Amino acid sequence: MAKDAAIAATPVEKLAEKGPDKRPEKGVAERNEPTLQAVKSAKTRARLIEAAIRCLVKHGYSKTTTPKVALEAGLSRGAMLHHFDSGRQLMQATLIELNKKRLRAFRRAAETKEHNVRTLVRAYWAQLLRPTFIAFHELATAARTDKELAETLEPVRVEFRERWHELAIELFPEWRQDLRRFDLSLALCQNLLEGMALNRLTNGVEERDIEAVLEHLEQQILELRPS
Amino acid sequence: MAKDAAIAATPVEKLAEKGPDKRPEKGVAERNEPTLQAVKSAKTRARLIEAAIRCLVKHGYSKTTTPKVALEAGLSRGAMLHHFDSGRQLMQATLIELNKKRLRAFRRAAETKEHNVRTLVRAYWAQLLRPTFIAFHELATAARTDKELAETLEPVRVEFRERWHELAIELFPEWRQDLRRFDLSLALCQNLLEGMALNRLTNGVEERDIEAVLEHLEQQILELRPS
DNA sequence: GATAAAAAAAGCAATCGTGCTGGTTTTATT
DNA sequence: AATAAAACCAGCACGATTGCTTTTTTTATC
Numbered sequence: 053m054a055k056d057a058a059i060a061a062t063p064v065e066k067l068a069e070k071g072p073d074k075r076p077e078k079g080v081a082e083r084n085e086p087t088l089q090a091v092k093s094a095k096t097r098a099r100l101i102e103a104a105i106r107c108l109v110k111h112g113y114s115k116t117t118t119p120k121v122a123l124e125a126g127l128s129r130g131a132m133l134h135h136f137d138s139g140r141q142l143m144q145a146t147l148i149e150l151n152k153k154r155l156r157a158f159r160r161a162a163e164t165k166e167h168n169v170r171t172l173v174r175a176y177w178a179q180l181l182r183p184t185f186i187a188f189h190e191l192a193t194a195a196r197t198d199k200e201l202a203e204t205l206e207p208v209r210v211e212f213r214e215r216w217h218e219l220a221i222e223l224f225p226e227w228r229q230d231l232r233r234f235d236l237s238l239a240l241c242q243n244l245l246e247g248m249a250l251n252r253l254t255n256g257v258e259e260r261d262i263e264a265v266l267e268h269l270e271q272q273i274l275e276l277r278p279s
Numbered sequence: 280m281a282k283d284a285a286i287a288a289t290p291v292e293k294l295a296e297k298g299p300d301k302r303p304e305k306g307v308a309e310r311n312e313p314t315l316q317a318v319k320s321a322k323t324r325a326r327l328i329e330a331a332i333r334c335l336v337k338h339g340y341s342k343t344t345t346p347k348v349a350l351e352a353g354l355s356r357g358a359m360l361h362h363f364d365s366g367r368q369l370m371q372a373t374l375i376e377l378n379k380k381r382l383r384a385f386r387r388a389a390e391t392k393e394h395n396v397r398t399l400v401r402a403y404w405a406q407l408l409r410p411t412f413i414a415f416h417e418l419a420t421a422a423r424t425d426k427e428l429a430e431t432l433e434p435v436r437v438e439f440r441e442r443w444h445e446l447a448i449e450l451f452p453e454w455r456q457d458l459r460r461f462d463l464s465l466a467l468c469q470n471l472l473e474g475m476a477l478n479r480l481t482n483g484v485e486e487r488d489i490e491a492v493l494e495h496l497e498q499q500i501l502e503l504r505p506s
Numbered sequence: 507g508a509t510a511a512a513a514a515a516a517g518c519a520a521t522c523g524t525g526c527t528g529g530t531t532t533t534a535t536t
Numbered sequence: 537a538a539t540a541a542a543a544c545c546a547g548c549a550c551g552a553t554t555g556c557t558t559t560t561t562t563t564a565t566c
Contacts, residue, residue, distance in 0.1 A: 092533085093543075112424035114341035117523060130526095131544045138525075186423075193420050196413075196480050197339035209483050236495060239488040240471070247474020248466075253423050256436050261466040268463060272499065319563085320513075344553060356554095358514040365555070 097135050097145070100125045104146045108187040113194045118142075143191065144204040150188045151208040154179065155215050167223040169273050173241060177266060180249035189250060216242075229278045237273045244269055324362050324372070327352050331373045335414040340421045345369075370418065371431040377415045378435040381406065382442050394450040396500050400468060404493060407476035416477060443469075456505045464500045471496055 103125035107116040118139040122129040136142040161175035179185060195201035220238060221227055227234045248265060251257040330352035334343040345366045349356040363369040388402035406412060422428035447465060448454055454461045475492060478484040 090542095096543075110424065112421060114421060115424065118525095119523070128545045129524095130546065133525075134543065134545095139523085190420070192481050192483070193417070194339060194341060197337065197342065202481065205481055209481070213485075232491075235485075235488060236491050239475075239484065239492050240495065243474035243478060243484060243492065244467070244471040245474070246478065247470035247472070250477065251470060251473065254419050254429065254432055254436070256419070257466065257470060258440075258462075261462060264459075264463050265466050265470065268467065323513080345555090346553070355515045357516065357557095360555075361513065361515095366553090 093135070096127070096131070098149075100127065100132055100135060100142060101146050101149045104142055105150065105183065105187045108146070108190045109183045113190040116190075140200060143194075143201065146187070147191045147195075147201065147204050147208060150184055150191070151212055153184045154188065154212065157182075157184070158216065158219060162219055162223060169224075169277070170270050172220070172223070173245070173266065173270050173273070176241065177245050177249075180245055181252075185249065186253065224277070226278050233276045233278070237276045241269060241273065320362070323354070323358070325376075327354065327359055327362060327369060328373050328376045331369055332377065332410065332414045335373070335417045336410045340417040343417075367427060370421075370428065373414070374418045374422075374428065374431050374435060377411055377418070378439055380411045381415065381439065384409075384411070385443065385446060389446055389450060396451075396504070397497050399447070399450065400472070400493060400497050400500070403468065404472050404476075407472055412476065413480065451504070453505050460503045460505070464503045467503075468496060468500065 100121065104116065104121045107121050107124055111120065118132060119129055121139075121142065122132045125132070132142070136145065157179050158175075161179075162172070191201060192205060195205040217238065221234065227237075244265070248257055248262060252259075252262070327348065331343065331348050334348050334351055338347065345359060346356055348366075348369065349359045352359070359369070363372065384406050385402075388406075389399070418428060419432060422432040444465065448461065454464075471492070475484055475489060479486075479489070
């Protein structure tokens, strides 16, 4: 992928759905193609993004190339560049999709299980073990030295933080009393778990320590909770 | 760098100092070149490794190429390959050197400052903000999908853990009473701080939260301490 | 000072990834 | 069924990187 960063600064929205702009409704001379072809396009785009995610997990960012992604998606490279003007655009779209996935998983976990600190901590930890997070981390790491990726990542991080904040305060409204401790709890949870998840990827943490850390974190958050 | 992984499995020791094998001492017909040229060789190797570290920090792993490293070191690419048979070997040697740097910084911090929990936490945090850790993280991330790098990283991680463990227990011998809590404290400290350091690199954590987390961690460790 | 070895530089072929262009098939609408 | 617009595929040319080989320079010892 890669290629030296340049000017860029593509609007984030455009990346999310470059696809065929669906004309509103009718129009005399205007051809109003509803969305039958657009659906296929969207599916193909999704397939490419999924393939990109798998490649990031399997080969890592540095070895994730456009031919590999196309092959993984079962498409030709030409078709791929028809949907994404460049390999970089694909990566940016992938980053956005990864964020959506993480947020979806979050909300899902919050809906099904009952809302106590333990389940929420466990739910997040479970998320960090999935490919989605691994791929996200690959891109986040690359974004440190890739201006365009960084520009895509920034709003993503903001949204993630906000959504998580919202969700957590929705589940535990009593925490509204002390937002200071609330933020601390979130920061604690996120950084500790993510750090452990990352270290785990390359044997940087003893497997037997994990459970103890999880339990301790839960205890900590409980003690930080207001009433 | 990169290039598909193959067989490899080079002994780690060899990577650290491939240089000219210094003959023991004397020997009749044996030419006993002491180490005058060897010193220069070692210096050049060090220069290359330093250049590699700077490249990792500046460009990230995926864009760290042999020409860039050679340029950064002020050497020709030919000279570089004279000291390291391949770009990958350089990366492996760099990984080992980074580990040494981290351990050195550790011991240094332990020697100068007085030994209380706060200073040790702060010392580690300070380490995580330095280029050494950034470069290390680039290589650790790459190692996840690079077998050879992973083989180099494994003993590195083991040594780091052991040394840190030794040092900490040396500074706080009272902790020997409860190794369980001791391990927990170390895991807590390492994963939380590293996670925060990594998130910080791409604006993944609010700057104002950092201080609160640090203080909370210190408090936590103090409460985990035996007497 | 001569000489041999190491260090450094320069050059070479091969490979690979990228972006793009031209052409083919599919799909949707009239 | 015709047609136009997509989705898709194959192939090209450029640039970059890699590992290796060959040549020059430095350096150390006799």
